[in-house]
Amino acid sequence: MNSKIKTNKVLLTTLPGPLDSGRLIITKFTILITIIAAILIVSSCDNNSADPIVSSGKLKLEFLHNIDGQPIIYDSLMYFNEAGNHYLVSEIQYFISDVTLHQSDGTTLLLDSWEDIHYVDTDIDETKTYYLKDDIASGDFSRISFTFGINEEKNNSLMFVNPPKSFMFWPENLGGGYHYLKLNGKWINELEQVSPYNFHLGIGQIYYSYPDSITGFVQNYFTVEMPELLFDIKENETTTLQIVMNVDSWFSSPHTYDHNQWGGDIMQKQDAMAQAVENGHNVFSYNTK
Amino acid sequence: MRTNIIIIVSLFALLTGGCEDKPVPVPFEPTPYEIDIPFGFPTNLNIPDDNPMTVEGIQLGRYLFYDGRLSGRTEPDSLMSCATCHRQERSFEAGVDHPDFPGGFPHGLTGLQTHHVMLPMINLVWNSTGYGWSGFLYPDNPVEELRNIEDFVRLTVLAKDEIDGDTATVKNLFQTIDGYPQLFEKAFGSSTVTFRNIERAIAQFVRTLISSNSKFDKYMRGEVQLSQSELNGYVLFTTEEGADCFHCHGGFGNPLFTTHLFYNNGKDTEFTDPMDRFSISGDPMDHGAYKATTLRNIEVQGPYMHDGRFATLEEVIDFYSHELQVSPYINPLMHHINNGGIQLIPTEREDLLNFIKTLRDDEFLTNENFSSPDSFPDEK
Secondary structure, three states, rough: OOOHHHHHHHHOOOOOOOOOOHHHHHHHHHHHHHHHHHHHHHHHHHHHOOOOOEEEEEEEEEEEEEEEEOOOOOOOOEEEEEOOEEEEEEEEEEEEEEEEOOOOOOOEEEOOOOOOEEEEEOOOOOHEEEEEOEEEEEEOEEEEEEEEOOOOOOOOOOOOOOOOOOHHHOOOHHHOEEEEEEEEEEEEEOOOEEEEEEEEEOOOEEEEOOOEEEEEEEOOOEEEEEEOOEEEEEOOOOEEEEEEEEHHHHHHHOOOOOOHHOEEEEEEEEEHHHHHHHHHOOEEEEEEO | HHHHHHHHHHHHHHHHHHOOOOOOOOOOOEEEEEEEOOOOOOOOOOOOOOOOOOOHHHHHHHHHHHHHHOOOOOOOOOOOOOHOOOEEHHOEOOOOOOOHHHHOOOOOOOOOEEOOOOOOOOOHHHHOOOOOOOOOOOOOOOOOOOOOOOHHHHHHHHHOOOOOOOHHHHHHHHHHHHHHHHHHHHHHHHHHOOHHHHHHHHHHHEEEHOOOOHHHHHOOOOOOOHHHHHHHHHHHHHHOOOOOOHHHHHHEEEOOOOOOOEOOOOOOOOOOOOOOOOHHHHOHHHOOOOOOOOOOOHHOOOEOOOOOOOOOHHHHHHHHHOOOOOOOOOOOOOOOOOHHOOOOOOHHHHHHHHHOOOOOOOOOOOOOHHHOOOOOOHHH
């Protein structure tokens, strides 16, 4: 390092100059450069000793959507749920947020804590991949968790003004913010009619007299605690996890959800949404890629 | 000292070299035009990179939009412009009271009726999913000539059921009209009229047609209160147990009052239209699907639906209330389908109608910046 400074000195002081005043300026300049260089070197040494360079990598999530363990064939009336409903799926749109990595010693790492609330839309391929922006320190992890939907603090109306996220808005009079989930499809109802269902989750309502007088709201977002899965983040590499939404699970465990009981719409039926929330804890599985 | 004199002389020569009588090119620097994003509106705009908006381009576009010589003809009975059909007072639709198109069914110069009725020409700068009832013009269309409003201008000039003209005749005509070449020069840097620049100018003007100051906008901004009936209608509009309009037609969180997406909304049981959404997407579930129109200014528009089957808003509400048709292609958002509709009682029908009328923007409908110019360039 010192030799570098000396070299600079030599270079500068031996520059040809027609005037004595020029030499004086160069000499002063040399001193200034030397001081700055020394400060820089010393300060960089300090940083190295205080904050050793930590290797880091990235995380990517890929979203898949299955029924009975197979990729969904959309708009195809070929599925049966736990309640025996014969049904099809047309489209799925949802938000996940607050992705958190867990290590075996109990340490947790919350990623992209505010900026990224990720939108997934089965009709828009690019939404099915989520590149988390944070650099993640290299290491071994034992599982992940995330919020399905958007938590109360973040779920503010008009925070998404651009489509398609803005199309997820949840009406102000029903609690505002955004749908956590739109799962749209059709089933064969008790009258043997093909009937649309809109399995939508968001802020629920408590009614004094249904459906007109609302006395309170219910935050239906929930944390999905994924089971153990060992994976690591490697230096300068991107680790990919495949998150699978098993759509049939929305209608099975612990509650057998029956479209014939709840009908085609549930945004104003908190009891139905409560069942969906409890089932939602068991909807996702994942694996490394 | 001698060196200094040489330097001074050289510099003087360099500085004064520009004083010769050579023509000095005037740099082409049109005035950029920025769209003010209204409260709650999207910040992403559909403006092609090769057609940035400028004050000069918009001014030229306004003239062209209203100039009947866009037909490429000059005889009084052969004039046709965008404004022949797109009337400001009807939110740039024809309107059922159009003096030349009874019931709001437009036809071209040759008398051939258009395949579909018109869509409102407002807030189009926020449409990126496709223009037209089927969305056949969309930004990432592999066919480059079918992507945006610019292309719509060309198609309108060429269409047999509209202007039935040709682009060469049109550009040649405007080249000869006093004042226009100068306006093209100001807007695009060349006084040579090209049809591409005609497209660009009209598209720039159309992108300025922004409606965002209805009573409902003022309500959103906290400036006015809605009446009880309007509020009741708003609740109906935004609830699944009510009329459930909002999933397709927006609301507080989507003030465009459309998703610009395509739905089979239960009008028919048989689908033979070769220009429905299926014709573009190839998805069998898109049979009989069409763009959800914006409900802004819907009160002054009409006729309604792609084929103009309803003349009044009351008829439209009655359709959604009791007259839905079941088919395999019905969009799943139409969850009231098996009841025939949303089953509104008369007071609810009135409330819903009153709410929808709060989306009328009188300031937009009379905005002089959007109206026909007092005179055309050759009349000044």
